[in-house]
Amino acid sequence: MSEHIFRDLPLFAGLSAAHLDAVRVGMMPVVLAPGEGLFAQGAPAKRFFVLAEGRLKVTQVTEDGRQIIVRIVHPGEICGFAPALNRDTYPGSAEAMVPSRLYGWPSSRWEAVMGAAPSLTFSAMRAIGRKLDEAHTRLREASTTEAGQRIASVLLRIARETGEETAGTIQIPFPLTRQDVADLSGNTLHTVSRIMAAWEGRGILVRARRRVIIADLPAFEAIAAGT
Amino acid sequence: MSEHIFRDLPLFAGLSAAHLDAVRVGMMPVVLAPGEGLFAQGAPAKRFFVLAEGRLKVTQVTEDGRQIIVRIVHPGEICGFAPALNRDTYPGSAEAMVPSRLYGWPSSRWEAVMGAAPSLTFSAMRAIGRKLDEAHTRLREASTTEAGQRIASVLLRIARETGEETAGTIQIPFPLTRQDVADLSGNTLHTVSRIMAAWEGRGILVRARRRVIIADLPAFEAIAAGT
DNA sequence: CGTATTCTTGACTTATATCAATGTCGGTGG
DNA sequence: CCACCGACATTGATATAAGTCAAGAATACG
Incomplete structure (x- = not known):
């Protein structure tokens, strides 16, 4: 078998x-x-x-x-x-x-x-x-960088490990709630929500329920690196 | 040889x-x-x-x-x-x-x-x-506990690994500056200094330059555990 | 004995947690 | 098929822990 x-x-x-x-x-x-x-x-x-x-x-x-x-x-x-x-x-x-x-x-x-x-x-x-x-x-990162940078860094690493490219955007191919992202980056759900909402406004991220889709990879990398 | x-x-x-x-x-x-x-x-x-x-x-x-x-x-x-x-x-x-x-x-x-x-x-x-x-x-600990608890936890772990007991106190047998403790616990030098000074006042720690000496182990364990 | 390192302490600022409320999606069952 | 409910998400107001800036004291060391 x-x-x-x-x-x-x-x-x-x-x-x-x-x-x-x-x-x-x-x-x-x-x-x-x-x-x-x-x-x-x-x-x-x-x-x-x-x-x-x-x-x-x-x-x-x-x-x-x-x-x-x-x-x-x-x-x-x-x-x-x-x-x-x-x-x-x-x-x-x-x-x-x-x-x-x-x-x-x-x-x-x-x-x-x-x-x-x-x-x-x-x-x-x-x-x-x-x-x-x-x-x-x-x-x-937990003790030296600020919240946004940590979130970007975590998402970027996962995207690099497993991300799937579709029409210029990179999607993480499994569901990740805001709470999951918070637990991964050492933040509260609220902080994550605020920061990711801001990124959506700047067109860096695409809003999706339980999914993370990176629209602007270079911008994302800049944030992860500390701008 | x-x-x-x-x-x-x-x-x-x-x-x-x-x-x-x-x-x-x-x-x-x-x-x-x-x-x-x-x-x-x-x-x-x-x-x-x-x-x-x-x-x-x-x-x-x-x-x-x-x-x-x-x-x-x-x-x-x-x-x-x-x-x-x-x-x-x-x-x-x-x-x-x-x-x-x-x-x-x-x-x-x-x-x-x-x-x-x-x-x-x-x-x-x-x-x-x-x-x-x-x-x-x-x-x-970095993302869920506060500074004092993290410091106590780090010092306690090192003391358990290598501490030497002398006259009821436990000493870490190698020099550790406040800066080292900060770098170990994810804090600034200042926060560490303030918190350790407070512990000295309560008789939990003995003041010593580049040395860490725990005077009241039970109290220390309580702090590390989150009081 | 002076100089460098280590440590302390105070005033101020800020990032982020907490509290609280509301909004939105999507699946389930009537 | 639609309405409802629960899970997920947003957003604002407020509180606070801990960082930053700044100055100075204590100890070690050459």
């Missing part, structure tokens, strides 16, 4: 038959509807996953109910890698933003699956490293 | 003679005076390191000259792991806070050194993972 995922996922490309067999042990497919949770912050980290199709958001909540979006998981990426951190609970919650398809393994298989091929390990390590890099960028 | 480092550093514990030999290839000792730089942001990532003794701070600067301390490197930790991110320049600058001793390898040896023992790879991965976790915590 699911022979195709090994062709679909770059992460598993070029493995020998023996290693593929090792990877397959304990592997289970998972399907999620929009808004459905995959795992919850603080829950025992029973499994780790690779996203085959769709989009997830990983969030963390503070005691007082505030939320931030820690990362957005794109197809082909690993998530739930708590085993790598040597911890037994998930540091955040994961939830599908759109219909999603993934594959999961018991945490106990982490070293076996990673060990099946060194390239897999380095790939996972690079993925974690990139996340670290991104987290540091956001951290630096 | 330097046979002892393999006993001193937990990272290299329990390796076979053959693997130790592999690790030793291209290895070079480095000594740094306080304030001396190890590598600079944007420079070609020629080497990666393990800190044997001392303390480093890794910083990033924005175009407009603002700075944040991305992490503090403690003895036994890996730094300069740009190769793991598949990038050829350092994302930040590293500088010794106190006299420091380390060992470096050419970046080209990354996979070889990591491959010398799987345990080493997983150790490095855990180290990166922990940094990611820490970055997310700081990111969450």
Whole structure:
């Protein structure tokens, strides 16, 4: 079954038959509807996953109910890698933003699956490293740049990762509410709404419910860079 | 030479003679005076390191000259792991806070050194993972908690990692200026100074130049947790 | 002993959160 | 098919935390 995922996922490309067999042990497919949770912050980290199709958001909540979006998981990426951190609970919650398809393994298989091929390990390590890099960028921006710049920077990064160009505009191909943007950029919903409304007025952004469409990329890049 | 480092550093514990030999290839000792730089942001990532003794701070600067301390490197930790991110320049600058001793390898040896023992790879991965976790915590705090809480949280984490208890007080065993604390917690020097002065008045902190000494740990923990 | 670094403190300003209300879209069920 | 309801979004008024500007004091170091 699911022979195709090994062709679909770059992460598993070029493995020998023996290693593929090792990877397959304990592997289970998972399907999620929009808004459905995959795992919850603080829950025992029973499994780790690779996203085959769709989009997830990983969030963390503070005691007082505030939320931030820690990362957005794109197809082909690993998530739930708590085993790598040597911890037994998930540091955040994961939830599908759109219909999603993934594959999961018991945490106990982490070293076996990673060990099946060194390239897999380095790939996972690079993925974690990139996340670290991104987290540091956001951290630096959080304390040194103002709200508008942070919002532009976050949207620009997502647009670069996954944006789809249509008639000169770039659209982020999955729904992002104003609240999501706020949680991504460390602002309140209100501030985000005000700033994005201003950009609409200047023709930089196109107004759309639960969607972000960049109309004037150069202007957007200028804002992200600090004008 | 330097046979002892393999006993001193937990990272290299329990390796076979053959693997130790592999690790030793291209290895070079480095000594740094306080304030001396190890590598600079944007420079070609020629080497990666393990800190044997001392303390480093890794910083990033924005175009407009603002700075944040991305992490503090403690003895036994890996730094300069740009190769793991598949990038050829350092994302930040590293500088010794106190006299420091380390060992470096050419970046080209990354996979070889990591491959010398799987345990080493997983150790490095855990180290990166922990940094990611820490970055997310700081990111969450940056946008949801107020200045005093962030300062307390940062100092508390460092104190837990490395603090030394003396006569009921806990001292962070390396110099930390108010500016350092500001760069660590995402504040200005002034805000940090005001808040720490207030804590001194309440007997929670002991005043000391370039040093942080926690006098009332429970009170400090309460502040970090959000009172 | 003087000079540089580090730290403190005050007055003022501003960005952004908070509070509060209203508006708009889009799906669901009658 | 239309009306309603809930989710999502806008907008204004106000409050406030923390940044900026500015000056000066304390400590370390050569």
